[in-house]
Amino acid sequence: MARSKPSNLQPVRSTEEANDALREIGELNRVLAEIENRMNDDIAAIKSAAAEDAATYRSRLEALENGVYAFAELKKNDLFDDKRRSVKLDFGTIGYRRSHEIGTSKGFTWKAVLAKLKELAFVEAIRIKEEPDKEIMKSWPVERLNLVGCEKKEKDTFWYEIDEVRLASSDTP
Numbered sequence: 001m002a003r004s005k006p007s008n009l010q011p012v013r014s015t016e017e018a019n020d021a022l023r024e025i026g027e028l029n030r031v032l033a034e035i036e037n038r039m040n041d042d043i044a045a046i047k048s049a050a051a052e053d054a055a056t057y058r059s060r061l062e063a064l065e066n067g068v069y070a071f072a073e074l075k076k077n078d079l080f081d082d083k084r085r086s087v088k089l090d091f092g093t094i095g096y097r098r099s100h101e102i103g104t105s106k107g108f109t110w111k112a113v114l115a116k117l118k119e120l121a122f123v124e125a126i127r128i129k130e131e132p133d134k135e136i137m138k139s140w141p142v143e144r145l146n147l148v149g150c151e152k153k154e155k156d157t158f159w160y161e162i163d164e165v166r167l168a169s170s171d172t173p
Contacts, residue, residue: 065160068094069158072158073158076096079094080095080096085097085098090166091162091166091167092161092163092167093161094158095160096158097157097159099157100152100154101134101138102134102137102145103150104149104150104151105145105149105150105151107149108149108150110131110132113132114126114130117132117148120147122148125140132148132150137150138152
């Protein structure tokens with residue numbers, strides 16, 4: 001057990017008193033450990049019960065999120081375009097956020113991209129652990145990406161936002 005420095009003082013005047021104090025410290029530590037164990041058991045039981053109570057709600061939440069996502073995908077061409085990326089509804093907003101990710105061009109592997117980056121001395125796009133830094137490469141022009149065997153690929157990422165104020169003032173559960 002680690003040494004500890006007491007913050008208050010119980011006077012000890014002899015080796016017998018020191019021995020008794022050590023015995024009492026050991027007993028108190030055992031009692032405290034028992035209390036902590038009961039606390040941890042209670043916390044574990046509460047967490048388990050809460051997880052059980054929440055399971056139905058989490059399942060319903062996931063089903064609704066998937067349903068809203070499926071609706072957005074189904075109606076994507078009707079609801080969204082290059083200018084209109086979101087739709088405000090009574091209880092929130094749904095939309096797509098345009099983002100880019102770096103991927104390899106056809107016929108290239110990330111190993112080949114790394115070799116090209118080294119060959120062309122584009123060291124700022126090489127991580128210490130020797131892999132292409134896609135975050136750096138995101139800012140590169142298309143011509144430079146093509147030199148190393150990469151291209152920008154556009155993708156849509158679905159998102160939603162709850163209008164908490166509107167929801168709080170409504171009568172629906």
